[in-house]
Amino acid sequence: xxxxxxxxxxxxxxxxxxxxxxxxxxxxxxxxxxxxxxxxxxxxxxxxxxxxxxxxxxxxxxxxxxxxxxxxxxxxxxxxxxxxxxxxxxxxxxxxxxxxxxxxxxxxxxxxxxxxxxxxxxxxxxxxxxxxxxxxxxxxxxxxxxxxxxxxxxxxxxxxxxxxxxxxxxxxxxxxxxxxxxxxxxxxxxxxxxxxxxxxxxxxxxxxxxxxxxxxxxxxxxxxxxxxxxxxxxxxxxxxxxxxxxxxxxxxxxxxxxxxxxxxxxxxxxxxxxxxxxxxxxxxxxxxxxxxxxxxxxxxxxxxxxxxxxxxxxxxxxxxxxxxxxxxxxxxxxxxxxxxxxx
Amino acid sequence: xxxxxxxxxxxxxxxxxxxxxxxxxxxxxxxxxxxxxxxxxxxxxxxxxxxxxxxxxxxxxxxxxxxxxxxxxxxxxxxxxxxxxxxxxxxxxxxxxxxxxxxxxxxxxxxxxxxxxxxxxxxxxxxxxxxxxxxxxxxxxxxxxxxxxxxxxxxxxxxxxxxxxxxxxxxxxxxxxxxxxxxxxxxxxxxxxxxxxxxxxxxxxxxxxxxxxxxxxxxxxxxxxxxxxxxxxxxxxxxxxxxxxxxxxxxxxxxxxxxxxxxxxxxxxxxxxxxxxxxxxxxxxxxxxxxxxxxxxxxxxxxx
Numbered sequence: 238x239x240x241x242x243x244x245x246x247x248x249x250x251x252x253x254x255x256x257x258x259x260x261x262x263x264x265x266x267x268x269x270x271x272x273x274x275x276x277x278x279x280x281x282x283x284x285x286x287x288x289x290x291x292x293x294x295x296x297x298x299x300x301x302x303x304x305x306x307x308x309x310x311x312x313x314x315x316x317x318x319x320x321x322x323x324x325x326x327x328x329x330x331x332x333x334x335x336x337x338x339x340x341x342x343x344x345x346x347x348x349x350x351x352x353x354x355x356x357x358x359x360x361x362x363x364x365x366x367x368x369x370x371x372x373x374x375x376x377x378x379x380x381x382x383x384x385x386x387x388x389x390x391x392x393x394x395x396x397x398x399x400x401x402x403x404x405x406x407x408x409x410x411x412x413x414x415x416x417x418x419x420x421x422x423x424x425x426x427x428x429x430x431x432x433x434x435x436x437x438x439x440x441x442x443x444x445x446x447x448x449x450x451x452x453x454x455x456x457x458x459x460x461x462x463x464x465x466x467x468x469x470x471x472x473x474x475x476x477x478x479x480x481x482x483x484x485x486x487x488x489x490x491x492x493x494x495x496x497x498x499x500x501x502x503x504x505x506x507x508x509x510x511x512x513x514x515x516x517x518x519x520x521x522x523x524x525x526x527x528x529x530x531x532x533x534x535x536x537x538x539x540x541x542x543x544x545x546x547x548x549x550x551x552x553x554x555x556x557x558x559x560x561x562x563x564x565x566x567x568x569x570x571x572x573x574x575x576x577x578x579x580x
Numbered sequence: 581x582x583x584x585x586x587x588x589x590x591x592x593x594x595x596x597x598x599x600x601x602x603x604x605x606x607x608x609x610x611x612x613x614x615x616x617x618x619x620x621x622x623x624x625x626x627x628x629x630x631x632x633x634x635x636x637x638x639x640x641x642x643x644x645x646x647x648x649x650x651x652x653x654x655x656x657x658x659x660x661x662x663x664x665x666x667x668x669x670x671x672x673x674x675x676x677x678x679x680x681x682x683x684x685x686x687x688x689x690x691x692x693x694x695x696x697x698x699x700x701x702x703x704x705x706x707x708x709x710x711x712x713x714x715x716x717x718x719x720x721x722x723x724x725x726x727x728x729x730x731x732x733x734x735x736x737x738x739x740x741x742x743x744x745x746x747x748x749x750x751x752x753x754x755x756x757x758x759x760x761x762x763x764x765x766x767x768x769x770x771x772x773x774x775x776x777x778x779x780x781x782x783x784x785x786x787x788x789x790x791x792x793x794x795x796x797x798x799x800x801x802x803x804x805x806x807x808x809x810x811x812x813x814x815x816x817x818x819x820x821x822x823x824x825x826x827x828x829x830x831x832x833x834x835x836x837x838x839x840x841x842x843x844x845x846x847x848x849x850x851x852x853x854x855x856x857x858x859x860x861x862x863x864x865x866x867x868x869x870x871x872x873x874x875x876x877x878x879x880x881x882x883x884x
Contacts, residue, residue, distance in 0.1 A: 299776055320782030332773035336795040345791070346781035393781075 249310040249323065249400035249433055250275045251296060256305035257457075258291050265291040267457035268305070273450075278427050278434045280448035282441060284480070288457040289437045290405055296435055297326050297403040309401060320349075322401070325394035329406040331386045333378040339365070339389050340374040346397045364392040367429070368422075384415045391423070395430060404436045408443065420447055441481050445469070453477045471569075475576040478502050478569060484531060487542035487563075489516055491573045494563065499579055500571040503563030505531070505543045510553065515562030518542060520553045534561060614862075621856035629851040643856045648831075648839065648846055652857075653864070655744065656835040660812035662748040663755070667808055668801065670752065671759025676793065678760075679767045689764070695757030700817030707750035708822060711736045737823050740832040747822050747833055751815055759804055766800030767793070798880035806872050813865055816841060836861045 251273040258266040266288040273279045281289040294300040296307060298319035307314050314322050325346070333342050343361040352360070365371050368388040378386055387407060394402060407423070408416045424447050427434050438444055444451045445465045452462045453476075461473035472478035472486070479485040487508050489501045493516045510532070518534035521541075530552055532544040542561055546552060553559050570579045622639050625632040643649050674692045678685055695703065710717045713735025718724060725731050730739050736746040770793065778788045794801075816837045819825060825834040825842045839845050840857050847853040 297780055299780065319780040324780065326777060326780045328773040328777060330771060330773050332771065332777035334774065334778075334792065334795075336798075345778070345783075349778075349782040349787060397781075 250277075250308075251279075251401065251433060251435065252308040253292075253296070254306045254308070256292070256295060256307060257303045258288070258295055258300055259303045264457045266295065266302075269457070269459055270305075271452060271459060271462065273433060273435060276431050276433055278424070278436065278447060278449045280444040280451045281435065281437045281454060282439070282444040282451050282480070283454035284439055287454040289439075289454045292454070293403050293405055293435055293437045296401070297324050298322050299326075323399050324401040324403055325397065325399040327387075327390050327394050327402065327404040327407045329409050331378070331390040331410075333386055333389055333393075335378055337377075338374065339370060339376055339378065339381070342378065342389055343370075343374075343392045343396050346393060350397065360396050361392075364396040367395065367426070368392045383411055384419060387411060387419060391426065395426070398430075398432075400432055402430075402432055402434045402436075404434065406437055406439070408438075409440075416443075423447065441483070445481070451481075453480060471578070472502075473578050475500065475502070475571045478571070484543045484545075486569065487561075488540065488571070489536065489542070489561075489563075490540055493536065494568070498573055500573050500576075501563065502569035502571060503542075503567055505545045507567035508542060508544045508561055508563050510544055510546075510559045511562045513560065515560040516542075518559055518561050520555055520557045520559060523552055523555065532559075534559060536561070617855045618859050620852055621859045623852040623855075625851045627849045632852065635852070639852065640856050640860070643853060644860060648834075649836075649857060649860070651831065652834050652836045652839040655831075655833065656813055656837075658744060659748055659751075659815065659833075659835055660809055662745060663751050663812045663815075664805060664808045666748075667752045667755050667759055668804060670756055671763050671804070672797070672801075674756070674760050675763035675767055676789070679764065692760045693757045693764075695754055696761060697757070698754060700754060701821065703754040704750060704818045704821035707746075707753070707818075708737075711746055711822075713738065734827075738827050740827050743823050743827055743833050747815075747818055750822060751812070751818050754818065755808060755811060759808065762804050762807075763797070763800060766797050769800075770796045802872070802876050802880050805876065806869055809868060809872065810865060813837070813861065813868070836864075 251271075253269055253271045253273075256266060256269045257264065269288075269292060271279075281292055283289045291300060295302050296309075298314065298317065302315065309322055309324070319326075334345065337345070340358075340361055343364055344357045347357045347360060361374070362371070365374055368391055370385070370388055370392055373381060373385060373389075378389060381389065387410075390407070404423075408419055411419060420443060423434075423436075436443075436447065448465055450462060450464055451468050453460045453468060453473075455476050461468055461477045463471075468477060469481055472481065475488055479488070482504060484505050486502045486504050489503070491498050491500055494501045516536055518536045520532055521535050522533040524531045524533070525548060527548070530546045530548045530550075532546055532553060534542050534544065536542055544561065571577060572579055620632070622634055622637045623632040624635045624639075678689050678692055708716075711731075713719055713732050716731075716735075718731050718736070730736060730742055736742045774792050774796070775788055778792050783791060813835075814837055815835060819833050819835060819838050820842060823833040824844045825831055825838045826844065827833075828844075831846075834842065834845070836857060839847065840854050840861070842848065845854075847857070
């Protein structure tokens with residue numbers, strides 16, 4: 238039912254060419270180029286302050302880029318108002334109108350566009366149906382739970398069938414259980430709507446489970462773009478390697494595991510405690526998680542490494558001196574000064 | 581007597597001691613004067629107010645029915661009907677204009693809010709210089725005088741048709757800083773995402789104003805309306821300085837407060853009548869505030 242863009246122009250790709258956004262001296266987004274394909278679920282991932290929200294707002298038209306060009310479809314939209322870009326935006330704070338009923342909230346984008354009353358009601362009913370909001374249509378947002386409010390925000394976004402959905406950390410205000418449920422719902426929504434999704438998050442679990450591709454951002458630039466598996470298997474830098482995956486990848490100092498001036502990384506599941514070869518380290522903490530145990534080791538004053546072990550194994554104790562190694566085929570190598578991957 | 585009741589009685593001395601200080605202040609400065617005014621309202625005094633005697637509570641109804649009191653109430657209502665809506669509209673307008681993330685906007689915010697730091701006396705004198713019919717600023721603008729000859733002859737403050745509006749303008753100006761600050765604070769309490777969401781959804785400036793800004797400003801607007809109304813009903817300084825309740829003989833700017841306290845008031849030498857009018861003004865204001873909160877309060881959304 239939502240396959241055709243009835244009010245908008247249908248599906249669309251997004252292309253960013255050398256986009257920068259500066260606030261005074263702060264370069265929030267610095268010369269970013271990115272292609273987002275039609276119907277893609279693109280995640281902008283990074284720590285707070287990395288520029289991911291600013292980049293999303295630039296796509297939606299809430300920020301004017303300082304430099305560069307934004308294309309939606311074939312159209313350069315730098316000077317196009319948000320309402321004419323065929324985008325919908327979902328905010329972390331839901332941004333519902335507290336004085337309007339759920340129905341009036343969902344109908345608002347259509348009302349603004351001058352859609353007549355019966356058509357509006359029908360579209361709102363459909364959107365509410367999709368998100369399970371039918372029983373709450375006459376309530377005010379204040380009478381809803383956080384999860385329900387987020388669904389109203391989603392319903393308000395889907396009701397006018399835009400080509401692009403911009404979502405700014407939509408799940409961050411929900412508790413862990415609800416977040417997992419809503420995650421799955423948004424993915425289902427993406428399949429159903431056949432629209433392009435751009436989704437900002439700092440949560441790597443959301444990024445891994447929801448996105449078709451992930452753009453990892455840091456300090457206003459994109460460090461790596463790729464499918465979740467690619468980003469996990471072949472991180473482009475030490476930053477990406479440690480940002481994606483829990484616990485983060487272990488980084489061994491240059492020369493510790495193998496000769497050379499480069500850093501060596503190994504995922505905790507690829508790192509093993511060995512008898513007589515590898516890096517000498519001291520066990521500082523053993524954490525039991527039930528299905529596994531995580532052994533935290535100090536290699537020297539700065540570097541730490543975590544080893545995932547089977548709880549039934551013979552676990553070391555705090556203060557033990559151990560040797561750590563990573564199988565050669567599971568090693569990641571990074572330049573010691575730039576942090577970039579070496580292959 | 582049950583144990584609980586006994587315990588409660590044991591707390592009475594402590595409670596009285598704790599309440600004592602504020603009770604003393606409240607009694608001395610509010611309750612006693614209020615009671616005294618109500619009592620004085622049914623007395624007739626000599627000119628020096630050294631001797632007073634009761635003439636009966638009927639004096640209140642006499643005042644209520646009098647032409648002078650009714651005229652003063654009507655003038656006050658007209659004054660409020662001009663100052664409150666215009667003051668509110670201007671305050672909201674300026675606050676919305678200044679609620680932008682722009683360079684040097686702080687300068688304009690300071691200018692717009694500056695009248696809170698201006699006393700009624702200073703403001704009124706300034707307006708007096710502006711409106712004065714022979715040497716005032718307005719009187720020296722030729723083309724304006726051609727269109728509105730009333731500016732020079734007899735002068736805006738001396739014409740019975742324009743006097744009240746002129747005083748109202750000075751009052752609106754003097755209250756604008758207060759309105760501006762309160763509305764600005766209200767605007768800053770509206771989450772930016774609500775405006776942005778409406779913007780992305782295609783709502784233009786006016787629709788965002790009517791659908792987002794105004795409804796969410798509701799509690800602030802109610803508060804400001806109540807305060808401005810109460811201020812309009814109590815306005816005195818500007819009337820005393822600008823028109824002295826005149827122009828005579830129509831008394832077209834004699835408001836209820838001026839009737840009570842003004843130096844040219846017709847009842848200036850009758851303490852009993854003045855007290856009666858003051859008590860009636862208190863009752864009117866009390867009723868008006870209750871009406872505003874009940875009537876407008878229902879339509880105000882206080883957020884979730």
